[in-house]
Amino acid sequence: MQVNALEIRDLCKKFDRPAVDHLNLTVRAGEFYALLGPNGAGKTTSLRMVAGLLRPDAGSISVFGRDVLANPVEAKKTVAWVPDEPMIYDRLTPMEYLEFVAGLWGVQPAAAEKRATELLEWLKLAPHAHERCEGFSKGMRQKVALAGALVHDPELIILDEPLTGLDAASARLVKDVLLQRVSQGATVIMTTHILEVAERMAQRIGVISQGRLVAEGTLGELRKLAGKGEGTLEEVFLDIVSGPEGEARELDAA
Amino acid sequence: MMAPSGIFWLARHEMRLSWRDVMAMMTAGRRSREIGVLIFVLVAAIFLHFLAWTLAGPSGAEPRSRIDLLVFITALMVLPFSLMTSQAMESVTRIFYSRSDLDLVLSSPASARKLFAVRMGAIALSTTLLSLLLAAPLINVLVVTQSATWLAAYPVLISLGTVATAISLTLTMVLFAVIGARRTRLIAQITAALVGASFIIGIQLAAISSMGTLSRMAYLTSDNLKGSLPESIPCSGCPPAQ
Numbered sequence: 119m120q121v122n123a124l125e126i127r128d129l130c131k132k133f134d135r136p137a138v139d140h141l142n143l144t145v146r147a148g149e150f151y152a153l154l155g156p157n158g159a160g161k162t163t164s165l166r167m168v169a170g171l172l173r174p175d176a177g178s179i180s181v182f183g184r185d186v187l188a189n190p191v192e193a194k195k196t197v198a199w200v201p202d203e204p205m206i207y208d209r210l211t212p213m214e215y216l217e218f219v220a221g222l223w224g225v226q227p228a229a230a231e232k233r234a235t236e237l238l239e240w241l242k243l244a245p246h247a248h249e250r251c252e253g254f255s256k257g258m259r260q261k262v263a264l265a266g267a268l269v270h271d272p273e274l275i276i277l278d279e280p281l282t283g284l285d286a287a288s289a290r291l292v293k294d295v296l297l298q299r300v301s302q303g304a305t306v307i308m309t310t311h312i313l314e315v316a317e318r319m320a321q322r323i324g325v326i327s328q329g330r331l332v333a334e335g336t337l338g339e340l341r342k343l344a345g346k347g348e349g350t351l352e353e354v355f356l357d358i359v360s361g362p363e364g365e366a367r368e369l370d371a372a
Numbered sequence: 373m374m375a376p377s378g379i380f381w382l383a384r385h386e387m388r389l390s391w392r393d394v395m396a397m398m399t400a401g402r403r404s405r406e407i408g409v410l411i412f413v414l415v416a417a418i419f420l421h422f423l424a425w426t427l428a429g430p431s432g433a434e435p436r437s438r439i440d441l442l443v444f445i446t447a448l449m450v451l452p453f454s455l456m457t458s459q460a461m462e463s464v465t466r467i468f469y470s471r472s473d474l475d476l477v478l479s480s481p482a483s484a485r486k487l488f489a490v491r492m493g494a495i496a497l498s499t500t501l502l503s504l505l506l507a508a509p510l511i512n513v514l515v516v517t518q519s520a521t522w523l524a525a526y527p528v529l530i531s532l533g534t535v536a537t538a539i540s541l542t543l544t545m546v547l548f549a550v551i552g553a554r555r556t557r558l559i560a561q562i563t564a565a566l567v568g569a570s571f572i573i574g575i576q577l578a579a580i581s582s583m584g585t586l587s588r589m590a591y592l593t594s595d596n597l598k599g600s601l602p603e604s605i606p607c608s609g610c611p612p613a614q
Contacts, residue, residue, distance in 0.1 A: 169479040191481045199479040205472040209392035218385055221376035222480035230376075252401075266476070 121183045123147045123274050123305035124168060129177035131329075137163040139329035140177070145307055145322075147182070147273075150300045152320035153309045156359055160329035161309045162202070165276050169199035181274055195223065198272035202279040204263030208252035212243055212262045215251065216269045223270035230269065237265040241291065257288035264292055268299065275299060277308045281315060293319060317351040325358050333358045377482035382490045390494065417509070424509035429517050441518075445510055445525060447575075453532050454571035456499040458564035460540035463495045465560045468544070469553055492537065499540075500533025 124145040131138040138160040145151045155161045166172045168179055170190045179186040184193040206215055213234055220230030238244045241261045246254070251262060260280065267275055275296070281289045296306050297319065310316055316323055317337055325333040325340075333343055341349055344357040374381050399405035428441060468488070477487055507529060514522040543563065547556045579591035 169475075171475060171478055194479060194481040197479070199475065201475050205476055207389060207473065209389055209396065219476065219480075221381060222477060222482045224376050224481065226376065 120147055122180075123149065123182060124307065125178075125180045126164070126168070127178045129164065129167065129179065130175045131160075131163055131167060131172065132175055136329050138167070138174070141326070141329060141331055143324060143331055143334075145305060147305055148300065148303055149305055150296070150319055150321050151305070151307045152316035152323045153307060153326060154311075154313065154316055154323060154355055155309075155326035159326045159359075161326050162278050163329075164326070165199070165278055165307070165309065169197060169276060170194050171199070196273040198267035198270070198275045200263055200267045200275070200277045200280055202282060204260065204266075206251050206254075206259055206262050206266070209250060211246075211248045211250055212238055212265070213247045215262060216265055219266040220269045225270050233269050233271070234265070237268055241265055241295065256283045257285055260284055260292065261288060264295065268295070272304065274305045274307070277306070279309055279311065281310060281312055313351045313355055323351070325355060327359045377480070377486075379486045379490060382482070382487055383493065386490055386494045390498070420509040421512060424513040428510055428513050441514065445507065445514075451506070451571055453503070453536055454567055454569075456503055456533055456536035457540055458567045459502060460495050460499045460537045461544055461560045461564040461567070463498065464540050464544040465557045467491050467495065469548065469556060492541065495540070496534050496537040499536055500530055503529050503533060 122144050124143065126141055126143040129138050129141040129143075130136065137158075141160070141164055143164070153161050153165070163172065167174050168181065168186065170186060170193065174187070179193075181193045182196055184196070186193040206212075207218075210218065213231075216234035216237065217227065217230045220233065221227070225233070235244075235247070238247045241264065243258065243261055243265070246258065251259065254262065260283075264277075264280065267277070277296075280292055280296075284292065293315065296308070300306050308316075308320070322334065322336055323340060324331055333340055335343065337351060337354075340351070340354045340358070344354040349357075374384070395403075395406060395409070398409045427444075468491070478484055504526075507525065511522055511525045514525075544556065544560050547559055547563070551559060575591060579585050579587060583591055583594060585591070
C-alpha cells in the first residue's frame with residue numbers, strides 16, 4: 119500500500135481567532151495538489167505547520183508516514199518549503215546560496231555543487247551563477263528560491279503563491295519545472311490565487327474556507343459539486359466559498 | 373569539523389554574511405572600494421594608537437599612575453558595556469525574531485539549537501568587537517610601555533561582551549514572553565537606547581552629586597573615586613599609585 123505524501127487530521131491553530139479549524143487533508147504521493155481559498159482562509163498557516171514552522175494547537179500531521187510533531191527532523195528531510203516571499207541572501211551568489219541550502223539538508227559539498235550547476239542551467243540562471251543576488255529581479259529571485267527548494271531533491275515540495283509577481287516567461291518556466299518534478303515522482307502542493315494555474319496544472323484541488331476544507335476533488339468533481347456543468351474553476355470556486363459557513367463538501371472519497 | 377549543517381559550517385556561513393555586510397556598508401556596495409577601506413582601517417588603527425600613546429605613553433603630558441590608568445581603562449570598558457548591551461539587544465531582536473532566513477533554516481532538518489548557538493556567539497563577538505575598538509589601542513600602548521599584565525584587559529573585555537549578550541538575550545526573551553513578538557522589537561530598541569545612555573547619565577549624576585561639576589572626566593580622575601577602589605597590585609615598571 120502506498121503511503122500518502124501528506125496526511126493532516128483534525129488540525130487546529132488559533133491566533134486571535136481560529137485560523138485552522140479541525141482541518142483534514144490527504145495528498146497522495148506523486149500528486150500535484152492545488153490548495154485554494156480566500157485571503158485569511160488558513161492555507162498558509164496550515165502549510166507552515168506542515169513545514170514545521172508553526173506548532174499546531176491540536177491535531178496530527180504526517181509526511182510520508184513520518185509524524186511531523188513527534189519526529190520533525192525526519193519529516194523535514196523530505197520536504198521543501200517555498201514561502202510567498204522567499205528569502206535569498208543578497209550577499210551570496212546563487213551558487214553559494216544553493217550550496218548553503220543543500221548543506222542545511224546534509225548534502226555533501228561535491229554533490230551540492232553538481233546539483234546546483236544543473237539546476238541553474240535548467241532555470242536559465244547559469245550566466246548569473248557567480249553574481250551576488252542583490253541586483254536580481256523578482257523573477258530571478260523566485261527562480262533561485264525554487265532552485266533552493268529542489269537542490270536537496272525533496273519528495274514533497276510545498277509552495278505558497280509561487281507565481282505571484284512573475285512575468286509570463288518566468289511563470290512558464292516555474293510551472294514547467296514543477297510539472298517535470300511531478301512526472302519524476304515528487305509531490306507538489308501549491309497555493310495560488312491564479313485559478314487558471316490550478317485548473318491546468320493540478321490533479322486535485324482543495325478549497326479551504328475559514329480554516330476548514332470545504333471542497334476537494336478534480337475540476338470535474340468540483341464542477342459537479344457546485345452544480346456548474348461547464349463552469350470555469352473561478353465560477354466553481356466563488357460558488358463554493360460563498361456557500362453556507364463551515365459546510366464541508368468533500369467529494370473525493372477515492 | 374565542517375560537515376554540512378554542523379556548528380562550524382553554520383559559523384562559517386554567518387561569518388561570511390557578516391563580513392560581506394560590513395564590507396558592503398563600508399564601501400557603499402562598490403567592491404572596487406574594498407582596498408581603500410582596508411587602508412582607511414589601517415590608518416584609523418594607527419591614529420587611535422597614536423592617540424593612546426599621547427594619553428598613556430612615556431611622552432604623555434604628565435606621568436599617570438597605575439590607578440589613574442585603571443580607572444580610565446575601566447571607564448573605557450564600562451562605557452562600551454552599556455553600548456554593547458544596547459547593541460546586543462538590537463541584534464537579538466533582529467537575528468532571533470525578524471531575520472528573514474528563519475523560515476528557510478527552521479524548515480530544514482538542520483539543528484535549530486546549533487543555529488541559535490552560532491548566532492548567539494556571533495552577537496557576542498560583534499558586541500565585543502565594539503568594545504575592543506575603543507579600548508585595544510590603550511591596552512596595547514600600556515602593554516608596550518608598562519607591563520604585560522595589561523593583557524589581562526582582553527579577557528575582561530571578552531567577558532564583558534559575553535555578559536552583555538547574556539543580559540540582552542534574557543531581557544529580549546522576557547520582553548517577548550510578556551508583550552509578544554510584534555511589540556518586542558520597538559520596546560527592545562527603546563530599552564536599548566535607555567541602557568546605552570544609562571552609563572553616561574549615571575556618571576553625570578555621580579559627578580553632580582559628589583563634586584558639583586558637570587565634568588565626567590573630573591569625576592573619573594577624582595580622589596573620591598580612586599579612594600573607593602581596591603589597592604592595585606604592584607607591578608615592576610609601573611608608576612606608583614598616587
